[in-house]
Amino acid sequence: MQGKILIIEDVKELADLISLYLSREGFEISTVKSAEEGFALMEAWKPELIILDINLPGMDGFEFLRKIRPENSVPVLIVSARDSDEDLIRGLGGGADEFVTKPFSPKVLAARVRALFRRVRDYEEKERRRIFRFGPFVLDYDACILKKADTRIPLSNKEYGCLAYLTEHAGKTLNPETIYAGIWDNPYGDLTAVAVYIQRLRKKIEEDPANPHYIKTVFGLGYCFNPPEDQ
Numbered sequence: 001m002q003g004k005i006l007i008i009e010d011v012k013e014l015a016d017l018i019s020l021y022l023s024r025e026g027f028e029i030s031t032v033k034s035a036e037e038g039f040a041l042m043e044a045w046k047p048e049l050i051i052l053d054i055n056l057p058g059m060d061g062f063e064f065l066r067k068i069r070p071e072n073s074v075p076v077l078i079v080s081a082r083d084s085d086e087d088l089i090r091g092l093g094g095g096a097d098e099f100v101t102k103p104f105s106p107k108v109l110a111a112r113v114r115a116l117f118r119r120v121r122d123y124e125e126k127e128r129r130r131i132f133r134f135g136p137f138v139l140d141y142d143a144c145i146l147k148k149a150d151t152r153i154p155l156s157n158k159e160y161g162c163l164a165y166l167t168e169h170a171g172k173t174l175n176p177e178t179i180y181a182g183i184w185d186n187p188y189g190d191l192t193a194v195a196v197y198i199q200r201l202r203k204k205i206e207e208d209p210a211n212p213h214y215i216k217t218v219f220g221l222g223y224c225f226n227p228p229e230d231q
Contacts, residue, residue: 173218174224
């Protein structure tokens with residue numbers, strides 16, 4: 001199933017046509033005839049997208065949109081026979097994500113629906129991505145990439161592993177044994193490797209490697225990544 005869509009449309013023939021076409025596209029559909037019914041179903045069914053008519057009995061689509069937006073970010077696609085600039089501006093300004101005028105091709109509507117789902121899911125995926133920001137740098141844990149502004153900073157596997165380990169424990173002092181075990185997954189080995197990779201990282205991220213701002217040496221204890229001020 002591609003997603004759950006709530007259709008709020010009082011013209012039964014149109015609601016049935018949209019429902020039939022989108023069902024064939026793999027979407028799960030529920031239809032209601034009024035904004036009031038839409039409120040009730042939203043709470044119980046939790047749709048992932050709403051197709052909303054403007055001219056509804058009772059509360060109109062604009063008022064429905066105004067009421068849901070403070071607490072709900074579900075994508076809304078307006079379908080309306082009203083095609084004036086004022087209605088378009090009012091709909092999009094009120095929080096709608098798309099505005100399609102009637103009459104419309106079911107294929108075009110389905111394409112707009114798929115695009116909305118794709119946009120929302122891409123955004124959600126980016127939001128889920130784990131990143132660590134410090135100064136002008138962004139460390140992407142999922143992609144294993146370090147960037148300064150829009151420029152990628154090349155890191156070897158062990159350099160990345162060292163930086164990732166230190167930033168994941170930002171603000172904590174870690175001795176070389178702990179760092180080595182965390183990166184090499186081995187409690188035994190040549191601990192001087194830790195100092196080597198720390199120096200390599202400092203050359204890549206510090207303005208003055210001899211007086212580091214990010215990767216601090218805590219004499220006699222180990223190393224500490226200086227956490228950003230907002231952490």
